[in-house]
Amino acid sequence: MDAENMSVVVTLDGFESIFKDNYTPLYRYVNSIIKDKELSKDVLSDLFLNLWQQKNKLQIANIKPYLFRSARNGALKALTAQNQISQLPDDAFNIPSDSYNPFERFVAKQSIKIVDELINKLPAKRREMIELRLLGLKNYEIANVMDIPEKNVEYNMREAIEQLSHAVNHSQLDKATIASGLMLINIIFTISQ
Known part of the structure; x- marks a missing residue:
């Protein structure tokens, strides 16, 4: 476990920093998959809420890939019937x-x-x-x-x-x-x- 990344998540200031540094690129990525601004925001809200709630249990070696992978999984779960074509918003x-x-x-x-x-x-x-x-x-x-x-x-x-x-x-x-x-x-x- 990367103690540096984990200690960043444990504190409120560290969590806020992770949120500010990653929210916009994560939003663009999720919205490119889902193509729904409100649903994209919901996916990210769930992601960051889960990150905060699980902060003491998670074993995160590198925060950026972890966040993008979680965002991808959340976006794919949020998609309904058909797999939509991804494009830049x-x-x-x-x-x-x-x-x-x-x-x-x-x-x-x-x-x-x-x-x-x-x-x-x-x-x-x-x-x-x-x-x-x-x-x-x-x-x-x-x-x-x-x-x-x-x-x-x-x-x-x-x-x-x-x-x-x-x-x-x-x-x-x-x-x-x-x-x-x-x-x-x-x-x-x-x-x-």
């Missing part, structure tokens, strides 16, 4: 109006939309891995979240990147537009964390 790419003029904002939103559409063409597992990577998780953390070997993540990430590259190379999409869309996605996720 519409409001994930709000571009501050003071950052760009109206034309630049339009171009930025179009770039992000194109990248989002390319990501949504990936198989579900690879799409989820890319979304977790965009949320800042490393391969070993993605493996923990998805409960698969790290080698599986490495292979699927390589394949996903190859698929995305192939889609870009065999389309009439401007590579600079794609690159700026990926860059904006990374900036937005970094700022929101």
Whole structure:
């Protein structure tokens, strides 16, 4: 057991810090699976309530993968009849109006939309891995979240990147537009964390 991570959860200040540091990326992830803002908030409320109630019993080696895995499990349980297609939420790419003029904002939103559409063409597992990577998780953390070997993540990430590259190379999409869309996605996720 990692005493440092466990001691962080045991205190109220530590718990508050974990909540503040992880809520937004967890919310984006859960909402990308469920596609329901209120239900996503409920899943996270249950997750953090359970974390607090079980703080003295849990054996947490690394808090971030633990939280994402718990969020994933909660989201999957919350889904009803059919398995919905995951995609980045519409409001994930709000571009501050003071950052760009109206034309630049339009171009930025179009770039992000194109990248989002390319990501949504990936198989579900690879799409989820890319979304977790965009949320800042490393391969070993993605493996923990998805409960698969790290080698599986490495292979699927390589394949996903190859698929995305192939889609870009065999389309009439401007590579600079794609690159700026990926860059904006990374900036937005970094700022929101």
